[in-house]
Amino acid sequence: ILGFFGLIGAGRTEMMEMVFGLRPHHGSVAVGGRVVDIRSPRDAIGHGIGFVTEDRKKDGLVLGMSVRENFSLTHLEGYARLSFVDRVAEALGCQVFVRRLDIKTPDIEQQAGKLSGGNQQKIVIAKWVARSPKVLIVDEPTRGIDIAAKADVHKLLQELASRGMAIIVVSSDLPEVLAISDRVNVVRQGRIVAELNRQQATQTSVMEAAAA
Numbered sequence: 001i002l003g004f005f006g007l008i009g010a011g012r013t014e015m016m017e018m019v020f021g022l023r024p025h026h027g028s029v030a031v032g033g034r035v036v037d038i039r040s041p042r043d044a045i046g047h048g049i050g051f052v053t054e055d056r057k058k059d060g061l062v063l064g065m066s067v068r069e070n071f072s073l074t075h076l077e078g079y080a081r082l083s084f085v086d087r088v089a090e091a092l093g094c095q096v097f098v099r100r101l102d103i104k105t106p107d108i109e110q111q112a113g114k115l116s117g118g119n120q121q122k123i124v125i126a127k128w129v130a131r132s133p134k135v136l137i138v139d140e141p142t143r144g145i146d147i148a149a150k151a152d153v154h155k156l157l158q159e160l161a162s163r164g165m166a167i168i169v170v171s172s173d174l175p176e177v178l179a180i181s182d183r184v185n186v187v188r189q190g191r192i193v194a195e196l197n198r199q200q201a202t203q204t205s206v207m208e209a210a211a212a
Contacts (some may be wrong), residue, residue, distance in 0.1 A: 001161050003181030003201075004170040007210050011190035012170050012171025013054055016137050020044045031134055046157040048134030052124050052141065054170075056117075060124040063113030064184050066121055068094045069110045074127045087089040102152060124154065129160065136160065139170040154180050154200070174203060186210050 006012040010125055018025035021040040028035050038049045039208045044051070061070050071094040072079060079090040101122045109183045112123055121141070127138055133161040138157065142150040157180060172176050177184055184201040186194040186209040194209035 001167045001170055001181050003177035003184040004187055005174055005177045005184060005206055006187035007170070008172065010187045010210065012172075012187045013139055014190065015187060016051065016139055016168070016170055020049060020137065022061075034052060041062040041143070042069040044196050045074070045131070045133075047133035050131060050133035050136045052128055052136070056120055056124050057113075058067060061112050061120055064111060066109045067098070067103070067115070069113055070123050071097060071127050071130065071165040073159070075131045093130065097130060101156060116146075116149070118145035118152070121145055121149065121153060122156075124194075125156065126209060129156075133165065135166040135168065137168045137170065141169060141171065142173070142176060147180075174206060178203065187212070 004012045004015070013021075014023060017023045019029055019038070020042045021038045021042070022080075025038070029038050031047050032037065035041075038044050038047065042052070057063060062073070068091055072090050076085065078091075079086045079093070091108060097103070098105065098108060101114075102118065103119050103122045103126070105119060112120060115123075125138070125141075141153050141157065145153070154176075157167050157169065161182075169177065169180060178201055181201065182198055184196045184206060185192045186196070186206055188210055193212070195204075196205060
């Protein structure tokens, strides 16, 4: 797990948006050691990059749609048969992730907007994990959710990393970054100004780099 930390206005989210093709980028992006051309989110997804955005209500979910419909938004083509969606397969896929992530919902037809913040966040993560991306960017993974849901999200990210998925965690919560990251990149004024391994990354060393 690679952590990205920066103070407010440092440009950490903007950097991830460039990687995902939401902003024009400078420099290059490589996936698996191979430089790829990313000019849009479609390009990023095609190269195996997923992006859990900072604002789940605004950018991560369609609140008026069901848990099932939100879950399949990123990979609906996987359930398509001759231009029709196989709703049974879609529902079964959703139920697998509801159980795996312990998403608390009366059923998969429940409107996403009626669930708690923690369960909404799990849906956003589930819809990207279901695509099995090579790289998963997670921006502010636990903002606005309770302690139990926060622990569940951290456990899930660590599990995905142990299975070989590259995880990038972007957060303004320094204790969170230090707790789950194997390496920490510090961002200031839109640039990476320090890269620290687990032993080097302490609250003091990271804050000194972020505020220098």
